[in-house]
Amino acid sequence: MFRIYLYRIILNKNNLIDSNLILKSIAMSSAEEIKIDDEFILIRFQNDSEEEMKYERPVKTGLIQFHFGLKGKAKFIFNNGNYTLDLKDEKSLLFYNPEKELPLHMDIAPKTWIISILISIKKFHGLFTSDADHIPFLSQENIDRKYYGEENITPSTAIVLNQMFHYHLNPTIKNLYYKGKGYELLSLFFNKNEDPNVEQCPFLIDEENVKKLKKAKEIIIANMSEPPSLEELSEKVGLNLKKLKTGFKQIYGDTVYGFLFDYKMDYARNLLDSGSYNVNEVGLKIGYSTASHFIAAFKKKFGTTPKKYLLEKTQ
Numbered sequence: 375m376f377r378i379y380l381y382r383i384i385l386n387k388n389n390l391i392d393s394n395l396i397l398k399s400i401a402m403s404s405a406e407e408i409k410i411d412d413e414f415i416l417i418r419f420q421n422d423s424e425e426e427m428k429y430e431r432p433v434k435t436g437l438i439q440f441h442f443g444l445k446g447k448a449k450f451i452f453n454n455g456n457y458t459l460d461l462k463d464e465k466s467l468l469f470y471n472p473e474k475e476l477p478l479h480m481d482i483a484p485k486t487w488i489i490s491i492l493i494s495i496k497k498f499h500g501l502f503t504s505d506a507d508h509i510p511f512l513s514q515e516n517i518d519r520k521y522y523g524e525e526n527i528t529p530s531t532a533i534v535l536n537q538m539f540h541y542h543l544n545p546t547i548k549n550l551y552y553k554g555k556g557y558e559l560l561s562l563f564f565n566k567n568e569d570p571n572v573e574q575c576p577f578l579i580d581e582e583n584v585k586k587l588k589k590a591k592e593i594i595i596a597n598m599s600e601p602p603s604l605e606e607l608s609e610k611v612g613l614n615l616k617k618l619k620t621g622f623k624q625i626y627g628d629t630v631y632g633f634l635f636d637y638k639m640d641y642a643r644n645l646l647d648s649g650s651y652n653v654n655e656v657g658l659k660i661g662y663s664t665a666s667h668f669i670a671a672f673k674k675k676f677g678t679t680p681k682k683y684l685l686e687k688t689q
Contacts, residue, residue, distance in 0.1 A: 402644050403427050408549060410556040413494035418538065420487050421446070427482040432475070437492045439469040439476065440563065442527060444535045446486025451479040461488065464527045466563065470495070471520040487539055491556060501560065529584045531562045533625050540627045542636065586611040587621045594634050599661035601634060639675040646680055653680045
């Protein structure tokens, strides 16, 4: 078992998180904090390991907390363990208490992905000034009261969350990308009357189709060494080929095989990091019959060969 602790944040002159941010992690697990704006922080939790991940962070009074559980589960611990609250798969939680601090103390289960947003009440209120009555805890009678709420994650919100975990754009625009997605998440959270007619990809509003696309992703990951063809995959999940290709890219931000390639390379890197397999063994595990093909693919993804990658890690 391991812990990730975030004790304090000190912003440097470029408004980026400084080295005073104390962060410990192990391979396949991470907690990445991104400053979206003043008094607006996004945290991306990704625990792909087989172990529980523990995370603690102070949260000052006056901050609203949004937690979106894309997959897996987590437990929020309050008052020294006297009270707990579960974040379940495809659920979101909202916390706000104007009278006391609500520090983050989380037990994050294996295979869990979570996006959390911390935003000040002042900043948040400014986003909805003309529509404050639409937000339950911002109404005049509730604005100074504590608020705890659980919601289902809608299909459109699930699309945004998946895109945030499958970011494949240039690293130089990473903060800009997450800034846009952070604001988009808040707007979708309070969009209680989603209109399917305005969706870029209307069929995705259907919960069943979203489940089929998630199943398609699970199938190719489970069979990454010998993945099915697109035609076979569409038959397995019960979506026609066009909807499979269009929907998969809409949710995961890449084609089926583009997504699988990135997944395989990240998986291969984790196997190399473990020190339990040599280059040939890693290549075979992810479906490359020859070491040369695996080396070429790894270099395409990471800009270096597996051997050089391992050497650089030991220096």
